Amino acid sequence: MLIDSHVNLHHHLFADDREAVIERARAAGVRRMITICDKIENFGQVSAIAEAHDDIYCSIGAHPHYAKDHTKLTAERLIDLGRHPKVVGVGETGLDQHYNFSPAEDQIAVYRAHAAAARALDLPLIIHTREADDRMAELLEEEAGKGPLRILLHCYTSGMRLAERALALGAYISFSGIMTFKNASDVREIAKAVPLDRVIVETDCPYLTPVPHRGQRCEPMHVALVQRAFCELRGLEEGAGGALLADNFFRLFHTIPRPAE
Incomplete structure (x- = not known):
């Protein structure tokens, strides 16, 4: 079983052939996808994609790049939207100190609203973090200290600590297709070290196309290459590795029904 835990199907790069992209994913064996909300104003489009397909679910959230545009976003608003039957996660949210498209204080405030909503809804908090390791760890610990919190660090490129x-x-x-990049040895080292019961995979399509297709648009079907790369890295037979990754996914995203094998 293949699962893509993080896709961006509302992206304009899929506008002309979205249904064909979804069909190619299914033909490749992808059984579940989560399409991610990047701005609250885009939730209608994101949720419509999920509503139209039994095997696609979605999140509700605002990417840290756009935190400056969501300074009035409250946990209550996220909770209200998060009651949509196809919403299975909150985010992506977090800290990005690489691009700094939004002030750090706005990113933190918006993150806290997401964390409160995820806790209230008992849904995974989908975290984007880049060049903000120490502060992100502190913020995760602070929010987890307030009560049970399901946490996912998506597309991991940060440090071991x-x-x-x-x-x-x-x-x-x-982990994403970055694992296959020649210069991503640091990511591979962490992928080798993470406990096997805490790992899932994704594409983050249309970005981060894995080798050997770099330079092309990434699609959910490419999660097969990501899963294969992880299994090779950990010395897992691909069938057993795929079953393990699927078990992890359904344990984390506990509101998604598991398909019949």
Whole structure:
């Protein structure tokens, strides 16, 4: 079973052939996809994609890049939207100190609203973090200290210490096609070290196309290459590795029904 835990199907790069992209994913064996909300104003489009397909679910959230546009976003608003039957996660949210498209204080305030909503809804908090390891670890620990919180660090490219602190909180870590990049040895080292019961995979399509298709648009079907790369890295037979990754996914995203094998 293949699962893509993080896709961006509302992206304009899929506008002309979205249904064909979804069909190619299914033909490749992808059984579940989560399409991610990046701005509250886009939730209608994101949720409509999920509503139209039994095997696609969605999140509700605002990416840290756009935190400056969501300074009035409340946990209550996220909770209200998060009651949509196809919403299975809150985010992506977090800290991005690489691009700094939004002020850090806005990113933190919006993150806290997401964390409160995820806690109230008992849904995974989908975290984007880049070049903010120490502060992100502190924020995760602060919010987890307020009550049970399901945490996913998506498309992980940060350091080992953040991974360790997040894992101590019960977090899961997702790896993408970056694992296949020649210069991503640091990501591969962490992917080797994360406990096998805390890992899932994703594409983050249309970005981060895995080798050997770099330079092309990434699609959910490419999660097969991500899963294969992880299994090879950990010395897992691909069937057993796929079953393990699926078990992890359905344990984390506990509101998604598991398909018949």
